Structure formats: C-alpha cells, structure tokens
Amino acid sequence: ENPYPAVTMHKVQKPTEGCHLRLHQKPFPRLDEGTVQWIIDQATAKLQTAPPAVRAEKKCMVPSGPPIAAILERNGNALANSARRLEVVRNCISYVFENKMLEAKKLFPAVLRAMKGRAARHCLTQELHLHVQQNRAVLDHQQFDFVIRMMNCCLQDCTAMDEHGIAAALLPLVTAFCRKLSPGITQFAYSCVQEHV
DSSP, X not given: OOOOTTOOOOOOOOOOTTGGGSOOOOOXXXXXXXXXXXXXXHHHHHHHHSOOOOOOXXXXXXXXXXOHHHHHHHHHHHHHHHXXXXXXXXXXXXXHHTTOHHHHHHHHXXXXXXXXXXXXXXXXXXXXXXXXXXXXXXXXXXXHHHHHHHHHHHHHTOOGGGTTTHHHHHHHHHTTOEEEEETTEEEETHHHHTTOO
C-alpha cells in the first residue's frame, strides 16, 4: 500500500544528553499588586453595567422519529433473541442431566455467553431447581463439572443487584448437587463455588 503522498511525518527530536541539567526556565515576572487590582476592578465594573445575557429563542421543526411499529419490532427482536438464549440454557441443562455430553458441549460456549444476561442467570437457577426436585442431585463427574462451570460463570457475572436474587437462589442448589468421589466421600458443589464475593 502506498500512503497518500501529502501526509508528512513530524519528527520529534530527542532531547540532547545533559539537557535536564541546564536551566532554561525564565523566572516568572513579579506582579504589581496595584495593576492586578485595577484589572479586577475594571472587570467587575463591566459585569455590573452589562445587560443580562438573554438567548434568543430559535423556533424549529423537530423531525419525526421512526414509526412506533419499527420500535416495537426492534424490541420484539431483542425479546426473541433473549428467548433463544433461554432456550439454549434450558437445552444444555437437559442434555447434561440426560447424559448427552456431546450435545451439551456444543451448546456450552453459547450458554456461557448467555450468562451475561440476568434472565439467563435466573433461568439457570430455575432449571437446576427443577432437577433437584426430581431427586437428580447426585451427579457423575462430567455432569458435576458442567454444572459447576455454569454456576461459576453465573456467579462471576452477578452484580450487586443479583446478590439477593440469583446468588441467594443458588445457595440451596450448591448444598444439594454433589458427586461421589469414593465410597463414603461426597463432594458438594459449594466447595467449588465458595470463592465468589
């Protein structure tokens, strides 16, 4: 690519060695108190005699915006987009609990992106709650890993507003979901998500 020939590069020269030792600052001139006071008095007198500034009103036509139908359509797209994200979250969770790990793995990046939205985080807590109620809280290692990663992502994206909503809804879930590490040893989900503020 050939740059436009008229563009010139300004070279900034490097300061010479030892320039910081030389003094090039001229001393600030001494101000005369009387002159400064005279300038201040002049300015205040001018301000007192000046008429108050009034801006003349300019009347103009404001162009009409997009039709209401277009606005509703745009919001409708956002709602449809949100509904699709929630559907992805629901599908991924059902795949995890049905042990369809390949399908869950495919949807997982989309689920993690969806966790940025509050509705998706709320959906996650609801779906997990349904599975706890169905006595499906004891998971195998792969299921446990997926559930933990979703919970961690959900808590990571939580704001202070979500503290008493989504984070509080996750509390009973993290004490319910678990996996058997060996006979007699059970690991609960809270041991993997307790570092969050």
